Amino acid sequence: xxxxxxxxxxxxxPEGAIASLNCTYSDRVxxxxxxxxQYSGKSPxxxxxxxxxxxxxxxxxxxxxxKASQYVSLLIRDSQPSDSATYLCAVNRGGFQKLxxxxxxxxxxxx
Amino acid sequence: xxxxxxxxxxxxxxxxxxxxxxxxxxxxxxxxxxxYRQAAGRGLQLLFYSVGIGQISSEVPQNLSASRPQxxxxxxxxxxxxxxxxxxxxxxxxxxxxxxTQxxxxxxxxxxx
Numbered sequence: 001x002x003x004x005x006x007x008x009x010x011x012x013x014p015e016g017a018i019a020s021l022n023c024t025y026s027d028r029v030x031x032x033x034x035x036x037x038q039y040s041g042k043s044p045x046x047x048x049x050x051x052x053x054x055x056x057x058x059x060x061x062x063x064x065x066x067k068a069s070q071y072v073s074l075l076i077r078d079s080q081p082s083d084s085a086t087y088l089c090a091v092n093r094g095g096f097q098k099l100x101x102x103x104x105x106x107x108x109x110x111x
Numbered sequence: 112x113x114x115x116x117x118x119x120x121x122x123x124x125x126x127x128x129x130x131x132x133x134x135x136x137x138x139x140x141x142x143x144x145x146x147y148r149q150a151a152g153r154g155l156q157l158l159f160y161s162v163g164i165g166q167i168s169s170e171v172p173q174n175l176s177a178s179r180p181q182x183x184x185x186x187x188x189x190x191x192x193x194x195x196x197x198x199x200x201x202x203x204x205x206x207x208x209x210x211x212t213q214x215x216x217x218x219x220x221x222x223x224x
Contacts, residue, residue, distance in 0.1 A: 032210050043201055043215040044155075051210055088155070090213070097143050097162055099205075099213050103154035 001026050004091050006102035014110055019076040021105050023089030026070065032092035033065055034099065035074045039085045047087075048074065079109045113138035117202050117216040124223055130175075130189040132219050134202030137183065142204040144185040145213070146177055149199040161185060197223045 005024050013019045021035075032051055036044035048063040050056045050072065056063045062075040072091075076083055086104040093100070114137045124130060136142055146158040157170045159177035167177050174193060178186045185202055199220050205213040 034212065036215075041220075043218045046212055046214065049210070049212055092210075097205075098145065098157060098160055101155045101157075 002102075003027060003100045004089055004102040006087075006089050006105045008103060009106040010108045011105055012108045012110065013079050015079060015081060017079050017109075019079045019083065019107055019109070021074040021076075021087050021089075021107065023072045023074075023102055024070055025072070025089075025091045025100075027091070027093050028067075028070065030067075030070075030091045030093050033063070033072045034090040034092075035061075035063060035072075036088040036090060037083075037085045038088060038104065044088055076107075079107075081109050081111050083107060084109045113204070113214065115202060115204055115214060115216040117200075117219050119219060120217065121220045122222070124192050124221065126194055126223055127191045130187070130192050130196070130221070132187040132200055132202075132221075134185040134187075134216055135183055136185075136204045139183070139204065139206070141182060142206060144179060145203040145205070146185065146187050147201040147203065147215075149201060151198070155201070159187070192223045194223050197221055 050063040090099040202216040
Protein backbone atom coordinates (compact mmCIF):
# COMPACT_ATOMS: atom_id res chain seq x y z
CA UNK A 1 0.00 0.00 0.00
CA UNK A 2 1.34 3.40 -0.97
CA UNK A 3 1.67 5.96 1.79
CA UNK A 4 -0.31 8.55 -0.16
CA UNK A 5 -2.70 7.48 -2.91
CA UNK A 6 -4.42 9.51 -5.57
CA UNK A 7 -6.37 8.54 -8.65
CA UNK A 8 -4.14 9.45 -11.61
CA UNK A 9 -7.10 10.58 -13.73
CA UNK A 10 -7.57 12.42 -15.92
CA UNK A 11 -10.58 13.91 -14.19
CA UNK A 12 -12.58 15.78 -16.80
CA UNK A 13 -15.11 18.44 -15.80
CA PRO A 14 -16.88 21.16 -17.79
CA GLU A 15 -16.16 24.80 -17.12
CA GLY A 16 -18.16 26.09 -14.17
CA ALA A 17 -18.57 22.67 -12.52
CA ILE A 18 -17.15 21.51 -9.20
CA ALA A 19 -14.00 19.38 -9.43
CA SER A 20 -13.45 16.96 -6.57
CA LEU A 21 -9.97 15.57 -6.03
CA ASN A 22 -9.35 12.85 -3.48
CA CYS A 23 -6.37 11.56 -1.52
CA THR A 24 -5.97 8.80 1.05
CA TYR A 25 -3.01 8.23 3.34
CA SER A 26 -1.89 5.20 5.27
CA ASP A 27 -0.16 6.55 8.39
CA ARG A 28 -2.55 7.54 11.16
CA VAL A 29 0.02 9.78 12.87
CA UNK A 30 0.06 12.16 9.89
CA UNK A 31 -0.53 15.70 11.06
CA UNK A 32 -0.17 18.12 8.15
CA UNK A 33 -1.74 17.93 4.72
CA UNK A 34 -1.04 19.96 1.60
CA UNK A 35 -2.39 20.36 -1.91
CA UNK A 36 -0.09 21.50 -4.71
CA UNK A 37 -0.91 22.39 -8.30
CA GLN A 38 1.59 21.61 -11.04
CA TYR A 39 1.21 22.93 -14.56
CA SER A 40 2.94 20.97 -17.31
CA GLY A 41 6.64 21.77 -17.35
CA LYS A 42 6.47 23.88 -14.19
CA SER A 43 7.27 23.27 -10.54
CA PRO A 44 4.54 22.53 -7.97
CA UNK A 45 2.92 25.49 -6.24
CA UNK A 46 1.05 25.34 -2.95
CA UNK A 47 -2.72 25.78 -3.07
CA UNK A 48 -3.93 24.79 0.37
CA UNK A 49 -2.76 23.41 3.67
CA UNK A 50 -5.00 21.82 6.31
CA UNK A 51 -4.20 20.51 9.76
CA UNK A 52 -7.54 19.93 11.54
CA UNK A 53 -10.58 17.84 10.73
CA UNK A 54 -13.23 19.64 8.74
CA UNK A 55 -13.25 22.12 5.89
CA UNK A 56 -10.95 24.98 5.05
CA UNK A 57 -11.96 27.42 2.35
CA UNK A 58 -9.81 29.79 0.30
CA UNK A 59 -11.57 31.46 -2.59
CA UNK A 60 -12.77 28.80 -5.03
CA UNK A 61 -10.82 26.09 -3.21
CA UNK A 62 -11.98 24.02 -0.24
CA UNK A 63 -9.83 21.42 1.46
CA UNK A 64 -11.53 18.74 3.52
CA UNK A 65 -9.82 16.54 6.08
CA UNK A 66 -11.16 13.43 7.81
CA LYS A 67 -8.45 11.90 9.98
CA ALA A 68 -10.64 9.01 11.11
CA SER A 69 -11.06 7.92 7.50
CA GLN A 70 -7.51 9.02 6.55
CA TYR A 71 -8.92 11.04 3.71
CA VAL A 72 -8.14 14.48 2.29
CA SER A 73 -9.97 16.12 -0.57
CA LEU A 74 -9.81 19.30 -2.59
CA LEU A 75 -12.90 20.87 -4.11
CA ILE A 76 -12.59 23.45 -6.85
CA ARG A 77 -15.76 25.44 -7.41
CA ASP A 78 -16.56 27.18 -10.68
CA SER A 79 -13.76 25.28 -12.43
CA GLN A 80 -11.92 27.23 -15.12
CA PRO A 81 -9.82 25.95 -18.04
CA SER A 82 -6.85 27.57 -16.26
CA ASP A 83 -7.36 25.05 -13.44
CA SER A 84 -6.29 22.26 -15.81
CA ALA A 85 -3.17 20.86 -14.17
CA THR A 86 -1.93 17.98 -12.04
CA TYR A 87 -2.85 18.23 -8.38
CA LEU A 88 -0.50 16.69 -5.84
CA CYS A 89 -1.48 15.67 -2.33
CA ALA A 90 1.28 15.72 0.30
CA VAL A 91 1.33 14.50 3.89
CA ASN A 92 3.72 15.16 6.77
CA ARG A 93 3.95 12.49 9.41
CA GLY A 94 4.57 13.59 12.96
CA GLY A 95 8.25 13.91 13.83
CA PHE A 96 9.48 13.54 10.28
CA GLN A 97 11.15 16.29 8.32
CA LYS A 98 9.90 15.33 4.88
CA LEU A 99 6.61 15.34 3.03
CA UNK A 100 5.28 12.25 1.30
CA UNK A 101 3.69 13.03 -2.06
CA UNK A 102 1.04 11.21 -4.01
CA UNK A 103 1.60 10.72 -7.73
CA UNK A 104 -1.02 13.35 -8.57
CA UNK A 105 -4.39 13.62 -10.27
CA UNK A 106 -4.58 15.25 -13.67
CA UNK A 107 -7.53 17.63 -13.98
CA UNK A 108 -8.92 18.74 -17.35
CA UNK A 109 -11.47 21.54 -17.44
CA UNK A 110 -13.15 21.88 -20.80
CA UNK A 111 -14.59 25.22 -22.02
CA UNK B 112 9.91 37.27 1.71
CA UNK B 113 11.54 33.99 0.91
CA UNK B 114 12.72 33.04 -2.56
CA UNK B 115 14.39 29.97 -3.94
CA UNK B 116 16.64 29.93 -6.98
CA UNK B 117 17.87 27.08 -9.14
CA UNK B 118 20.29 27.09 -12.01
CA UNK B 119 20.69 26.32 -14.72
CA UNK B 120 17.10 26.23 -15.96
CA UNK B 121 17.89 23.70 -18.67
CA UNK B 122 20.89 21.52 -19.35
CA UNK B 123 21.85 19.06 -22.06
CA UNK B 124 24.75 16.82 -21.14
CA UNK B 125 26.41 13.79 -22.74
CA UNK B 126 26.43 10.42 -21.01
CA UNK B 127 29.43 10.10 -18.72
CA UNK B 128 29.85 13.83 -18.14
CA UNK B 129 29.77 15.41 -14.65
CA UNK B 130 26.85 17.35 -13.23
CA UNK B 131 26.44 20.18 -10.79
CA UNK B 132 23.07 21.77 -10.05
CA UNK B 133 22.80 24.57 -7.54
CA UNK B 134 19.97 25.75 -5.33
CA UNK B 135 19.96 28.77 -3.04
CA UNK B 136 17.31 30.09 -0.69
CA UNK B 137 16.90 33.71 0.42
CA UNK B 138 14.94 35.24 3.25
CA UNK B 139 15.07 32.39 5.73
CA UNK B 140 17.62 30.71 7.93
CA UNK B 141 18.29 27.10 8.86
CA UNK B 142 15.76 25.65 6.40
CA UNK B 143 15.29 22.00 5.57
CA UNK B 144 16.36 21.52 1.96
CA UNK B 145 15.29 18.86 -0.52
CA UNK B 146 16.21 17.57 -3.98
CA TYR B 147 13.52 15.82 -6.03
CA ARG B 148 13.54 14.31 -9.49
CA GLN B 149 10.49 14.03 -11.69
CA ALA B 150 10.73 11.84 -14.77
CA ALA B 151 8.44 12.71 -17.67
CA GLY B 152 4.82 12.02 -16.73
CA ARG B 153 5.80 10.61 -13.35
CA GLY B 154 5.52 11.60 -9.71
CA LEU B 155 8.05 13.32 -7.49
CA GLN B 156 10.93 11.18 -6.28
CA LEU B 157 12.76 12.48 -3.21
CA LEU B 158 16.50 12.10 -3.77
CA PHE B 159 18.14 13.87 -0.82
CA TYR B 160 17.24 16.08 2.08
CA SER B 161 19.26 18.09 4.54
CA VAL B 162 18.41 19.44 7.98
CA GLY B 163 21.65 21.42 8.36
CA ILE B 164 25.06 22.31 6.96
CA GLY B 165 26.97 19.19 6.01
CA GLN B 166 24.03 16.90 6.89
CA ILE B 167 22.71 14.89 3.95
CA SER B 168 20.19 12.04 3.93
CA SER B 169 19.93 9.93 0.81
CA GLU B 170 16.57 8.46 -0.07
CA VAL B 171 17.45 6.23 -3.01
CA PRO B 172 20.68 4.55 -4.15
CA GLN B 173 21.99 6.18 -7.30
CA ASN B 174 25.01 7.79 -8.89
CA LEU B 175 24.04 11.23 -7.63
CA SER B 176 25.29 12.98 -4.52
CA ALA B 177 24.31 16.12 -2.64
CA SER B 178 26.14 18.62 -0.51
CA ARG B 179 25.18 21.56 1.68
CA PRO B 180 28.25 23.75 2.06
CA GLN B 181 26.32 26.74 3.42
CA UNK B 182 23.07 27.14 5.34
CA UNK B 183 21.05 28.21 2.30
CA UNK B 184 22.91 26.42 -0.48
CA UNK B 185 22.20 22.92 -1.71
CA UNK B 186 24.12 21.26 -4.54
CA UNK B 187 23.31 18.14 -6.53
CA UNK B 188 26.22 16.44 -8.28
CA UNK B 189 27.23 13.47 -10.33
CA UNK B 190 30.64 12.31 -11.51
CA UNK B 191 29.26 10.45 -14.53
CA UNK B 192 25.77 10.96 -15.86
CA UNK B 193 23.59 8.09 -17.08
CA UNK B 194 20.76 8.27 -19.60
CA UNK B 195 18.38 7.47 -16.76
CA UNK B 196 19.41 10.66 -14.96
CA UNK B 197 17.35 12.72 -17.40
CA UNK B 198 14.44 14.48 -15.76
CA UNK B 199 13.15 17.56 -14.04
CA UNK B 200 15.13 18.34 -10.89
CA UNK B 201 13.41 20.33 -8.21
CA UNK B 202 14.88 21.89 -5.12
CA UNK B 203 12.60 22.73 -2.22
CA UNK B 204 12.85 24.32 1.20
CA UNK B 205 10.74 23.98 4.30
CA UNK B 206 10.72 25.49 7.76
CA UNK B 207 11.26 23.46 10.92
CA UNK B 208 7.76 23.12 12.31
CA UNK B 209 5.45 20.21 11.60
CA UNK B 210 2.95 22.54 9.97
CA UNK B 211 5.51 24.32 7.84
CA THR B 212 4.80 24.51 4.14
CA GLN B 213 7.28 23.27 1.57
CA UNK B 214 8.13 25.56 -1.34
CA UNK B 215 9.66 24.49 -4.62
CA UNK B 216 12.18 26.21 -6.83
CA UNK B 217 11.60 26.67 -10.56
CA UNK B 218 13.45 23.46 -11.43
CA UNK B 219 16.20 22.37 -13.80
CA UNK B 220 15.34 20.30 -16.82
CA UNK B 221 18.19 17.89 -17.56
CA UNK B 222 18.52 15.89 -20.74
CA UNK B 223 21.28 13.31 -20.92
CA UNK B 224 22.13 12.18 -24.45
